[in-house]
Amino acid sequence: LDIIEAFEDKSVDGRIQTLKKAARNFTNAREYTFQAKATEEQAALLTAQKILEKRYPGEEFMNLPLGDSLYRIILAGDQDQANKLRKDFKVPDKRFWWIKVKALADANNFSELERF
Amino acid sequence: MKHSHLQSGSGVNLAMLRDSIRKQLLDRISNVEGLSKALVIEKGLISILGSVAEFSALKERGIERMFPLEDGPLPAQCPQQIIYLIRPRAHLIPWLAKQIRAQSQSNPGHYEHHIFFTPRMTMICERALKNEGVYGNCMLGEFHLHLVPLDSDLMSMELPTSFNDINLYGDNTSLFFAAHGVMQLQQLFGVIPRITGKGEAAKHVASMLLQMRKEQSEPLTVSPQMDSIILLDRASDLITPLCSQLTYEGLIDELFGINNNLIELPQNIAPLQPNGKPVKVELNSGDKLFSEIRDMNFSQVGVLLSTRARNLSKEYDERHSAKTVSQIKQFTSKLKRLQEEQASLRMHTDIAGDIMLTARDESFMGCLETEQNFLLGEGTDKSCEHIESCICRKDPLFKVLRLVCLQSIVNGGLKHKIFDFYRREILQTYGFEHLLTLTNLEKAGLFKLQDARSNYSSVKKNLKLIVEEEESDNDISNVYSGYAPLSIRLVQHFSKPGGYRAIEEILRLLPGPHFEYKQETVAKPKAEDANSRRPTTLVFFLGGCTFAEVSALRWLTRTTGHEYTIATTNMVNGRTMLEGLVHKLS
Numbered sequence: 001l002d003i004i005e006a007f008e009d010k011s012v013d014g015r016i017q018t019l020k021k022a023a024r025n026f027t028n029a030r031e032y033t034f035q036a037k038a039t040e041e042q043a044a045l046l047t048a049q050k051i052l053e054k055r056y057p058g059e060e061f062m063n064l065p066l067g068d069s070l071y072r073i074i075l076a077g078d079q080d081q082a083n084k085l086r087k088d089f090k091v092p093d094k095r096f097w098w099i100k101v102k103a104l105a106d107a108n109n110f111s112e113l114e115r116f
Numbered sequence: 117m118k119h120s121h122l123q124s125g126s127g128v129n130l131a132m133l134r135d136s137i138r139k140q141l142l143d144r145i146s147n148v149e150g151l152s153k154a155l156v157i158e159k160g161l162i163s164i165l166g167s168v169a170e171f172s173a174l175k176e177r178g179i180e181r182m183f184p185l186e187d188g189p190l191p192a193q194c195p196q197q198i199i200y201l202i203r204p205r206a207h208l209i210p211w212l213a214k215q216i217r218a219q220s221q222s223n224p225g226h227y228e229h230h231i232f233f234t235p236r237m238t239m240i241c242e243r244a245l246k247n248e249g250v251y252g253n254c255m256l257g258e259f260h261l262h263l264v265p266l267d268s269d270l271m272s273m274e275l276p277t278s279f280n281d282i283n284l285y286g287d288n289t290s291l292f293f294a295a296h297g298v299m300q301l302q303q304l305f306g307v308i309p310r311i312t313g314k315g316e317a318a319k320h321v322a323s324m325l326l327q328m329r330k331e332q333s334e335p336l337t338v339s340p341q342m343d344s345i346i347l348l349d350r351a352s353d354l355i356t357p358l359c360s361q362l363t364y365e366g367l368i369d370e371l372f373g374i375n376n377n378l379i380e381l382p383q384n385i386a387p388l389q390p391n392g393k394p395v396k397v398e399l400n401s402g403d404k405l406f407s408e409i410r411d412m413n414f415s416q417v418g419v420l421l422s423t424r425a426r427n428l429s430k431e432y433d434e435r436h437s438a439k440t441v442s443q444i445k446q447f448t449s450k451l452k453r454l455q456e457e458q459a460s461l462r463m464h465t466d467i468a469g470d471i472m473l474t475a476r477d478e479s480f481m482g483c484l485e486t487e488q489n490f491l492l493g494e495g496t497d498k499s500c501e502h503i504e505s506c507i508c509r510k511d512p513l514f515k516v517l518r519l520v521c522l523q524s525i526v527n528g529g530l531k532h533k534i535f536d537f538y539r540r541e542i543l544q545t546y547g548f549e550h551l552l553t554l555t556n557l558e559k560a561g562l563f564k565l566q567d568a569r570s571n572y573s574s575v576k577k578n579l580k581l582i583v584e585e586e587e588s589d590n591d592i593s594n595v596y597s598g599y600a601p602l603s604i605r606l607v608q609h610f611s612k613p614g615g616y617r618a619i620e621e622i623l624r625l626l627p628g629p630h631f632e633y634k635q636e637t638v639a640k641p642k643a644e645d646a647n648s649r650r651p652t653t654l655v656f657f658l659g660g661c662t663f664a665e666v667s668a669l670r671w672l673t674r675t676t677g678h679e680y681t682i683a684t685t686n687m688v689n690g691r692t693m694l695e696g697l698v699h700k701l702s
Contacts, residue, residue, distance in 0.1 A: 034536055035551060042548040065547040067510065095541065098508035 012050060012062065019043040041089065045069070048085065055081075066091070067099055074103035121402035122268050128305050128341050128652065128681055130265040136304060137261055138169045144259055145177045145199065148230055152195035153178045156212075158185045158202040161234070163376040164264050164274055165201070187211045189218050200231040201259065204238040204289075213248035220253065229254035235262045235273075235293050262297030263683055266377055267400050269673070270666055271683045273297060274376060278685035279350055279659040280696045282317055283560045290685050291317055294658060295324035297683065298345065299332075301654070306340035307637040308654065312610050315349020315628030317658040322347055322633060335638040342652045342681070346610050350659025350688075352628045353602040354562060358522040358690045359487055360480075361664035362597045364417050365399070365410035367471050369663050370689050374399065385466045397463065405460045411667035413594050414471065421465050428457060479511065486519055491599050492582060493573050496527040499534050507541045513550070513698065516542065518690040521562040528570030535565050552699035560697060561627070571625040578622045579605040592668035602626075604668040607655055611678055652679040660688030 020043050026036030049061040049069060056076060061069055066089055073082045086096050122131040145153070155174065157165060162184065174182075180195050185202060198219075202208050212231070219227045229250075233241060236258050245251040263271040275281075278290035298321070302308060307329075311322050350357070361370055372379045378396050386395040401407035405424065409417050431454060438444045474480055486502045489495055500523060506516050520538050524530050530538070539554055557563035576582060581600050583593040592608075593600035609619050615632055616623055623630045655669060661684040669680040 034539060035555075038540070038543055038548065038551055042543075045548070063547075066544040089544065091544065092541075094504060095508045095545070098505075 012046060016043050016046050019046070045089070048088070052081075067095070070096070070099050071103045074100055075107045077107065121400040122265050128301075130268055130271065130681075132304055133263065133271070133301070134168060134265045136300075137264075138173075141165075141169055141259060141261070142173060142177055144232060144257060145174065145179065148178075148197055148199055148255075150197040150228070151178055152180050153197040153199055154181045154183065154190075154195040155179050156183045156185050156190070156198060156200045156215075158205075158208065160274075160276075161201060161203065163378060164261070167264060167266075167376060168261070185211060187214075190215050192222075194219070194227075196227060198227055198229045200229070201234060202231070204233045204236060204241045206240050206244045209241060209244035209248060213245070213250045216250045216253060230257065231255070232257045232259045234259040235296065236260070238289065260296070260300065262293055262300055264376070269670065269681050271297075271681075272687055273683075273685045275685050276692070277696055279688065279693060280556075280560070282659055283351055284556055284697070288317075288320060291321050291658060292324065294656065294685060295321050295328060298325055298654075298656065299328055301342075301683075302336060304338065305342055306338040307336050307635050308342045308345045309340060309635055309637055310344035311347070311633040311635065312344065312615060312631065313347030313349070314606055314616075314623060314626065314630045315347075315352035315658070317349040317351065317628075318347035319629050319631055321656075321658060322631060326633060326635070329635065337638060340637050341649075342654050344611075344651075345654040345656060346607055347656050347658060348603055348606065349628050350657060350661075351561060352626050353606070354525050355491075355522065356596075356601040356603050356665060357660065357662050357688050357693050358518050358525070358562075359491070359596050359599060360484055361595065361662055361689060362414055363410065363595045363664050363667045364412055364414055364468070364471075365667065366595065366662060366664040366689070367414050367475070368399070368467065369687070370691065371471060371474055373692075374663070374687065381467075382470065385470055403460055405457065405464060409464065410663075411595070411670050413597060414468075414475065415597075417468055418472070421461065421468060424457075424461055425465070428454065428461060479506075482506075483515065483519065487522060488598065490519075490522050490526050491576075493526065493576065496523055496570075497531065497534075499537055503538070504541070507545050510545055513542075513546050513553075514691050514694045517553075517557065517563070517694050517698075521557060521694070524563045526570065526572045527566065528568060528572065529564045529566030531566055549699055553697060556697040556699065557694075562694075562697075575602070575622055575625055578619065579609075581605065592671055594671070595664040595667045601662075601665050601668055603657070603661070603665055604672070607653075607669065607680070608672065611651075611653060611676075650677055650679045652681065654681050654683060657682070657684040660684060660686050660693060662689055663687065 019039050023036050023039040023043065026032040026039055045066055046062070049064070052061045052069070052073070053059065059072060059076070061072065064072070066085075070082055070085060070091070073085065082100070085091075122129075122134055145155075171182075178197075179199075183190060185200065185208065190198070200212055202212070216229050219229075231245075231254055233256070237256060242251070242256075245254075245256075262273060264274050265271050273290070273293060275290050275293070281287040281290050298308075311325065313319065313322055361367060365374070368374060368379060372382065377398050377400050379399060380394040380396055383394065388394055399406055399410070401410075409420060412420070431450070435444075435447050438447050482502050483506075486500060500519070503516060503519050503523075506519070520530075520542075524535075529535075542554065543550055554563065579600075579602065581593075581602060583591050583598055583600055585598060591600060592604050595601070606616075606623075610616050612618070616630055620630075657665070661682070666682055669682055672678060673680050
């Protein structure tokens with residue numbers, strides 16, 4: 001478990017690498033399957049966030065929780081991207097709708113809100 | 117400064133404890149030679165020190181300046197004798213070593229440094245001082261302040277991290293200090309003949325106590341004023357602190373946070389002081405009105421406040437009917453009291469009004485309902501809709517954790533699917549770093565995978581943890597509106613003549629061992645005492661206790677023949693207990 005501490009202060013790429021390593025270690029120890037999966041997912045999230053930051057210059061995505069990332073994407077009006085992220089990370093419907101409604105309302109995007 | 121709140125008509129007199137601590141502190145300072153002294157004090161200790169000794173008394177003993185200990189140099193204009201007062205925490209040593217080195221370099225031989233550790237020095241600190249190379253350059257001492265008296269029936273060690281220290285890091289220092297605290301009490305109030313308790317930590321303290329008594333050379337000759345001590349390990353009852361306290365004082369603690377009897381009033385109640393700091397109010401039984409309402413269920417507080425307001429205005433109106441000189445004199449003599457009462461009434465009405473707004477809030481009610489359902493044993497084996505919505509809304513993390521932990525405990529752990537579902541939802545919403553938070557919760561036994569069938573329902577039934585509303589007015593369950601704190605039910609049973617034997621089966625279902633020891637007492641209780649005195653029990657919570665539990669014990673003191681005095685490592689509520697376990701990003 002000490003490995004988790006290690007990634008906290010590294011560069012993005014370094015962090016992704018460390019996370020992958022940590023995930024492998026978790027997989028080797030049998031009782032940590034949940035941790036292994038969660039760590040893998042976090043590595044994937046960081047990769048996705050790196051791409052998002054390129055697409056939306058000036059916006060910060062790095063290290064945000066998944067929920068907050070989704071919120072920002074929807075706020076920016078990119079429904080397709082949000083749906084893709086949602087599918088990749090298997091966000092339950094209920095929570096996704098919550099985030100979506102909140103983001104659309106905050107963006108004053110009423111036409112999209114009515115399409116529900 | 118008045119300390120009337122420490123004295124009460126019955127039970128042990130904690131003002132004696134305060135006096136002995138005060139004397140010890142002032143002696144320590146007097147023994148430092150020199151006329152001009154500076155006191156450098158760890159921040160967390162400042163308010164504690166204030167409750168033990170007033171600044172004027174320190175001044176009389178040569179303290180000219182006081183500084184909070186910070187990571188930085190001391191001012192250049194500094195008295196010659198420097199006295200440090202700190203907790204034995206290793207991370208503070210480098211701060212203080214830097215200050216000592218800087219001063220010795222700038223002015224060799226001029227300054228003298230004294231370090232007092234409270235309550236005790238530890239080997240880790242000694243080693244840290246050696247590593248920093250200042251070990252030989254300063255005088256070391258100890259200030260044995262184990263238990264700080266907070267009220268006439270309540271003492272706290274004010275060690276906010278004790279639960280985590282014990283249950284997460286396996287660090288038993290606070291238990292060692294607790295044992296010393298009890299020894300200190302025995303010196304003042306006599307040997308306690310009967311030691312009982314429940315839980316791993318409790319057993320640990322009990323055996324230290326017995327060992328310390330053996331090693332003590334001179335016998336204690338003070339006649340015993342306490343009949344028994346009940347040591348309770350917080351880990352044996354994790355349910356109670358996770359529930360929302362519903363007493364007035366408990367709610368104040370949940371919403372504003374009570375720290376060493378002090379609360380900071382939010383801006384909507386009292387505007388900021390000119391220096392930009394919030395107004396601080398001291399809450400203790402010195403405030404008559406507060407001592408009446410602190411232990412009440414909040415639903416009853418409003419009625420009492422409005423009756424009081426009416427009575428008070430009636431008394432004020434008497435001035436119109438005062439005609440003769442003597443009547444007017446009589447009224448003016450009452451005026452000061454009336455004004456004090458009015459001020460206190462106004463403050464508590466403001467606070468209660470603010471609490472009311474929160475308590476009526478939908479999200480608070482929702483949480484309360486969920487809690488009560490879990491306590492009844494309903495819906496604990498499936499994912500809870502209310503918790504899901506809380507996560508979806510991204511409500512404060514501790515609120516979510518409090519509920520999932522409660523569900524986990526009453527259900528004897530969660531099923532694989534639900535456990536993973538909650539964990540995933542939490543990580544995706546609050547951030548991946550909370551993987552460490554979840555691991556901490558697991559280690560502390562608060563949130564885990566189901567490994568055996570839950571025995572909560574038989575504990576609940578046999579100890580009558582759930583009480584119908586009509587009956588709960590006459591029961592300790594009043595403090596949680598229907599749930600009788602498990603910890604206090606145990607105290608009730610332990611206090612019975614036969615001790616815990618009647619509920620031994622149930623005790624086995626709860627974590628940790630239970631035990632009973634007897635201590636020999638040399639001194640006999642005074643004859644006149646034995647008849648007039650009610651049986652007195654010291655209840656010591658290891659790992660924290662809530663204000664609602666204190667209220668429940670006070671209720672027992674009022675309604676049974678028993679007198680309870682309470683000691684704890686620290687005051688907790690669900691939020692403060694979980695906050696220490698939440699991983700913070702550096």
